[in-house]
Amino acid sequence: MTAMTTPALPAEIFKAYDIRGIVGKTLTPAIVRAIGQGLGTLALEKSGPGATIAIGRDGRLSGPEFAAALADGIRSTGAGVVDVGCVPTPVTYFAAQHLGCGSCVSITGSHNPPEYNGLKMVIAGQTLATDAIQALRQQLLDGRVTSAAAPGPFRTENVLPAYLERILGDVKLTRPMKVVVDCGNGVAGAVAPELFTGLGCQIVPLFCEVDGTFPNHHPDPSKPENLEDVMRALRDTDAEIGLAFDGDGDRLGVVTKDGEVIFADRQMMLFAEDVLTRVPGGEIIYDVKCSRLLADHIRAKGGRPxxxxxxxxxxxxxxxxxxxxxxxxxxxxxxxxxxxxGFDDGLYAGARLLEILSRSPDANAVLKALPNSTATPELNIKMAEGEPFALVAKLQAEARFPAAREVIGIDGVRVEYADGFGLARASNTTPVVVLRFEADTPAALARIQDEFRAALVAVWPGLALPF
Known part of the structure; x- marks a missing residue:
């Protein structure tokens, strides 16, 4: 190991699930190069001599410069680089599998505004998160990086044909479908039209031109306001379903013919039902923000939530x-x-969804028949840096929920009632407390929110609540 001159590494860019900062301010080519040195060192430690990292990037304007800096940093350690170009994040993950290198970095700002960029990192099959990302920063601050006498090898590889071939060989539609495909000018636009056309679909493409300024709408399909163009296209054409993708293509949004957004917890009901026909008794994982109706549905189909x-x-x-x-x-x-x-892939999820829906003559009816309840979208309490975790810790320690059936503390506070649930958790990406409520009836929802309101104000007086 040799010491190196490390640029300032702002603590705030080392997030829980990735590295993310503002281009030219908190994230610069020098910082990305340093991170590359750390990742190359880690890859050599985990995979041994000959370790190689696949690099892909989304459509952001800073992507090419950051990709070059990252490759330079990785190669300075003697590790090799395969540059797979401007591709969705899941295609970069696929490259690590397909090329057999097991390590990859996607240079992406995901669904964040154009001025952001970042890195999603997998080393020797392990996605870097939480403590591993903090350890990477400390490793760089300590100068614990390998420095090779000669740079590691570099090559470019187009893995898109193999990616498309793999999906088209796996997913089969029972009938052709007409689909609105909104890529929001994100990098999914480089793949989605060819993929869904290859599946036998007729597509109505929206904003499939990759443009890192995102001139039409923000590429975040979890927000209903970003799905208005899909809804309009479904009204104006004879397409039967709308699919939307985030900036780097690892998340899927779904809209029915009549304009209802089918959030991922309800999509999961369909996916679980389908998967459990081939993996009876399988365990299905979902996060704390999901509907409690999902667990009921998984159990009803013979799975273990x-x-x-x-x-x-x-x-x-x-x-x-x-x-x-x-x-x-x-x-x-x-x-x-x-x-x-086993990696998150909005494009593949969209293909699997169409496979399921194509078995029915009426995709809209299948989606509308999914169990539903009265629920809020995500609500955010904006706070100062560090305060959300302090608030949630106080809730966990002090709050009382007299009508609760169960209080679950695996990620924040999720309170289960006989007729609904409430959730408060600290976001790992922005300084907010995320709230979500669901109930069988509007009256039950109001009652659960009242109990949460009392609990929140009791542990943090003066809190400005968004409900």
Missing amino acids: LMWKTGHALVKAKLKETGAPLAGEMSGHIFFKERWY
Whole structure:
């Protein structure tokens, strides 16, 4: 190991599930190069001599410069780089599997505004998250990086044909479908039209031109306001369903013909039902933000529901630990291990959804028949940095919920009632407390919110609540 000159490494860019900062301010080519040195060192430690890391990037304008800096940093350690170009994050994950290197980095700002970029990292099959990301920063601050006499090898590889071939060989539609496909000018636009056309669909493409300025709408399908163009296209054409993707293509949004958003917890009902026909008794993982109706549905179909923490990296780790065939998050990350690789892939999830819906002559009816309840979207309490975790810790220690059937503390406070649930958890990405409420009736929802309001104000007087 040799010492190196390390640029300032702002603590705030080392998030729970990835590295993310503002281009030219908190995230610069020098910082990305340093991170590359750390990742190259880790890959060599885990995989030995000959370790190679696949690099992909989304459509952000800073992507090419960051990819070059990252490759330079990795190669300075003697580790090799395979650059797979401008591709969705799941294609970068696929490259690590397909090329057999086991390590990859996607340079992506995900669903964040254009001025952001970041890195999602997998080393020797392990997604870096939480403590591992903090350890990486400390390793860089300590100068514990390998420095090779000659740079590691570099090559480019186009894995898109293999990715498409793999999905088109796996997913089969019973009938052709007409589908609105909204890529929000994110990098999914480089793949989605060819994929869904290849499946036999006629598509109505929206914003499939990759443009890192995102000129039409923000590429975050978990927010209903970003799905208005899909709804309009469904009204104006004879397409029967709408699919929307986030900026780097690892999350899926779904809209019915009549304009209802089918959030990921209800998508998971369909996916679980399908997977359990081939994996009877399988364990299905979902995060704490999901509807309690999902667990009921999984049980009814013979599966075993397992609630887990929010966060794509944390869910992936749990999937690996349990061997579950399927996992999903309310935010739109769906992880298929059955027939796929266990990483989150919005494009593959969209293909699997169409496979299921194509078995029915009326896709809208299938989606509308999914169990539903009265629920809020995610509500956020904005606070100062660090305060959300302090508030949730006080809730866990002090709050009383007299009518509760169960209080679950795996990620924040989720309070289960006979007729609904309430959730308060600290976001790992922004300084907010995330709230979500669900109930059988509007009256029950109001009652649960009243109990949460009292509990929150009791532990943190003067709190400005969004409900």
